[in-house]
Amino acid sequence: MQCPFCKSDDTSVIDTRTQEDGLVIKRKRVCNRCQRKFNTYERVDTLPLFVVKKDGSREQYDRKKIERGIVQACHKRNLSSAKIMEIVDKIEKAINLKDVNEITSIEIGDIVIEILKNIDQVAYIRFVSVYKDFQDLDEFINELKKISFVKSNRLEKLIELAGCCDTLIDVGCDHAYIDIEMSKRKMANKIIAIDVKDGPLEKAKENIDKAKIKNIKLVKANGLSGIDIDKNCTIVIAGMGGEKIAKILEDAMPFEYNKLVLLPHTKIEVLRKFLNDNKFKNTKETLIYDDNKWYNYIVVE
Numbered sequence: 001m002q003c004p005f006c007k008s009d010d011t012s013v014i015d016t017r018t019q020e021d022g023l024v025i026k027r028k029r030v031c032n033r034c035q036r037k038f039n040t041y042e043r044v045d046t047l048p049l050f051v052v053k054k055d056g057s058r059e060q061y062d063r064k065k066i067e068r069g070i071v072q073a074c075h076k077r078n079l080s081s082a083k084i085m086e087i088v089d090k091i092e093k094a095i096n097l098k099d100v101n102e103i104t105s106i107e108i109g110d111i112v113i114e115i116l117k118n119i120d121q122v123a124y125i126r127f128v129s130v131y132k133d134f135q136d137l138d139e140f141i142n143e144l145k146k147i148s149f150v151k152s153n154r155l156e157k158l159i160e161l162a163g164c165c166d167t168l169i170d171v172g173c174d175h176a177y178i179d180i181e182m183s184k185r186k187m188a189n190k191i192i193a194i195d196v197k198d199g200p201l202e203k204a205k206e207n208i209d210k211a212k213i214k215n216i217k218l219v220k221a222n223g224l225s226g227i228d229i230d231k232n233c234t235i236v237i238a239g240m241g242g243e244k245i246a247k248i249l250e251d252a253m254p255f256e257y258n259k260l261v262l263l264p265h266t267k268i269e270v271l272r273k274f275l276n277d278n279k280f281k282n283t284k285e286t287l288i289y290d291d292n293k294w295y296n297y298i299v300v301e
């Protein structure tokens with residue numbers, strides 16, 4: 001095997017592994033002249049496969065075309081070339097499993113979409129927007145909603161108001177929808193999702209595991225009791241009565257914070273009075289209408 005860097009033929013295999021249930025053999029090689037390392041892959045040669053394109057014409061299946069599409073979609077996504085090869089192998093395996101001589105380009109596109117969706121969501125959206133030829137922002141947003149845990153405008157607004165932060169503390173996290181979404185969007189370095197009940201925490205754990213997220217710490221606590229809060233924390237307390245939110249803040253006082261994002265579902269006047277009486281400055285209110293209801297957010301900075 002020739003070295004791709006210096007073109008010397010003097011290369012050695014330093015590691016051999018099987019992938020994709022033994023259908024692929026990956027060999028790590030080193031060039032004995034320039035000492036650089038590279039990987040090669042040995043695959044089962046499958047029967048000729050034809051791809052039926054959108055205009056009805058046929059062409060021979062070409063792995064390189066899929067590889068190019070994936071490389072473009074994964075541009076600057078911090079995925080190694082080995083990972084990209086692994087994605088293409090997965091796609092090829094799914095195509096082979098169909099056990100057909102002909103496949104449409106649409107079927108191949110759907111396989112790629114399904115596989116990318118679970119590996120890298122930015123690459124997924126890039127691929128879908130080109131493949132489905134998005135014409136406007138609405139099509140783009142609808143596609144984003146399909147992969148988002150956050151389906152409502154109410155929760156999307158919470159995320160927008162919380163914004164990028166160092167530490168996000170979500171009191172009353174329930175399913176941890178906003179925490180998962182903010183982690184996926186890389187909007188917080190550290191996330192603490194709190195709930196007082198076991199049921200919501202179990203659902204949150206299921207969702208976090210499903211989304212393969214590592215930076216969310218689930219805590220069972222009553223409000224902010226026992227939680228370390230400092231000036232880098234953005235605290236979200238949403239979906240409870242205004243009195244309860246005020247009580248959670250009162251029990252934690254005095255404390256520093258970066259931002260509070262509060263969404264009382266009832267008794268907003270009680271919360272307003274509490275914030276005013278306790279000299280919480282820079283409060284701003286935002287109103288949105290979602291699913292036949294008005295929601296009034298209070299942001300304190």
Ligand SMILES: C[S@@+](CC[C@H](N)C(=O)[O-])C[C@H]1O[C@@H](n2cnc3c(N)ncnc32)[C@H](O)[C@@H]1O
Nearest residue numbers: 171172173174195196197200221222223238239
């Ligand atoms: C209606 S859900 C709202 C979930 C989410 N924050 C939202 O806005 O969609 C309220 C959640 O707050 C939790 N909760 C209620 N009181 C709490 C408290 N004192 N401390 C922590 N969690 C609390 C409940 O168990 C429940 O999961």
